Amino acid sequence: MHRHRNTATVLSVLSMGLGQLYNRQFLKGILLLLVEAAGLLYFLPRLGEAIWGVVTLGDKPLHMEKIGGKMVPVADHSIQLLINGLIVLLIFAIFIWIYISNVRDAYRTGKHRDEGGAPASFKDTMHFTLDKRFPQLLLTLPGISILFLTIMPIIMAILLAFTNYSAPNHIPPAKLVDWVGFQTFNDLLSLKTWSHTFYGVFTWTVIWAIIATVTTYFGGLLVALLIDQKDIKFKGLWRTLFIVPYAIPQLISLLIMRNLFNGQFGPINQYLGYFGLGGLPWLTDPFWAKVTVILVNMWVGIPVSMVLILGVLTAIPKDLYEAADVDGATPFQKLRIITLPFVLFATAPVLIMQFAGNINNFNVIFLLTNGDPVKGDYQYAGATDLLVTWLYKLTLTQSKFNMASAIGIIIFLVVASLSIWSYRRSKSYKEEDMIQ
């Protein structure tokens, strides 16, 4: 007896909602029919052009055309074609997904009826969704916003790396942009002028990220443990004082730091002078500029880790410590066996995110040194430039979009492989349900 399930499935494939109507779920069926109608109205005029635009990136460069008796400049804007095409295709993917779910729903309800059950009423469906599909419901809104404002731009940026979208020869609407395959990567990694800069900047980025993450995380841990000791008085006061660097907007504090470390007039060199020491070229010497950014990053980053770790410390169940006291554990043992594992467990993903964040730490470098001091043999980069600040300069001041995207992809590949590997090894991934 497969009568109902077959009929319902075939009807749903023909048009969304028909199967549901057949199954006597009228409200659901009508809603789905409306979705289908809206989809057809939206896609019929757009889908073909979208695919054509993404595949060809346009075929007419800037030229004059007669529109309404007047000569008007007309051009295929390759980049707009690409982005419009992407949007339409993404919405189409969502539409297809709804379509498939609709067919599966019709099949399931039909099967239920074949086995002698009654189709679920609209109220039942709502109830089921609220109860069993609650997490999916919560995730819908954030999901949509991420899909269009994060995922779509990233896909777009990745695609740009495989085009020749760069100044001076391929900037629309005057000129067309074309797909060029891996040519950009080839240039970046093996063309002498680019590769020298790339390897130099890359090495410094890795060194920077490791030092910056380790110093701020363990600095924050130390400070947190320091003021969390039982017999330290005025805990609230100390916490407030240490949060001050975190409370000052980074833009402001970094610009202040830039003045503090000013080689000529800055107070730091002034004080060094009082002790009879010569001033240091904090921002102008390649080596000292690197030291400065790391020091300043500690000042900016330690309070963040401290607040985070203090928060975790209060979440440690007090009975663990009471039990340890009964067993006669020393303070150091309590720290090693209870506090540290707990803190590391709760913050492991954050630590990884901080590492990734430091590889992409734009603010500290850009606002403090602007990537300078300039290196003569680099392509548009300086001694403290990270890959991201270099990418930024290539995008906004040099309009080498394809090169910038290629660098972005390489940053991503490094960070992603590293992070996924360590994240999967971290306890909080494997034993997520440890503390229950």
Add this chain to the structure above:
Amino acid sequence: MSQKSRGVFRLTLSYLIILILAVCALYPAVWVLFSSLRPGSSLFAPTFFPENPTLDHFKELFTNPSFQYGTWYLNTLKIATVTMILSTLLTTISMYALSRFRFKGRKNILTLMLILGMFPSFMSMVAVYILLLQLNLLDTHTALILVYSSGSVLGGFIVKGFYDTIPRSLDEAARIDGASHFTIFWRIMLPLSRPMLTYIALTTFTGAWVDFIFARLVLRSKENWTLAVGMWDMVANFQNSNFTMFAAGAVLIAIPIMILFAFLQKFLVQGLTAGASKG
């Protein structure tokens, strides 16, 4: 006896380190405050405490016709507040769902979010710009709010880590008593996560307050600028000639944020589950 003297030594050392750290933490803020009160306009100062302190630089910020400091201030406040509300909401509900429920595709979503967080945000800048152009949202505050809020979700792993540590027995007990998922979330989990909500609210607020790169890309007309763009412009064009005025502007930007922090920081570090799961 030796154990006691060791304790005294440890305590003294702790206080000493704390004091040194406190001086380091406060020095730049105090220095810029004093600079804003100093007459003249140069960076170099012969003394740490200003001689003949003056408030002229603060007045000048609001009277100088080339700066619309007041307008920028209101713009920034508006953007940061709406962003804070939206992103706290989005982050909390998504991380709650990802932490407390087990459903198909959950691990994939987590991995995908981690991956997305690893792309340098400037990489997608061009695409976001073109997208906003298509939607006619360039030079609007809505665009900034949308982008900041959706971006903040990816940084919400701290919230997930927090929900992971709340004992599962709490919601199981509530389920047995017949509470719906929504009731559990609203009546049990949200009150418990107040410190975390505060943390997220503060970070998203300051994030929107300080961001100047994206704001500079989107906001074209001067009356739509945020403080960050305006201050950056001031530094880029006038820093060496007018450092003390920059200092005054910096003080006015930092003060509300610091008051907010002082007011809310107790939430950051409050006892959370203490007592919730006992008995």
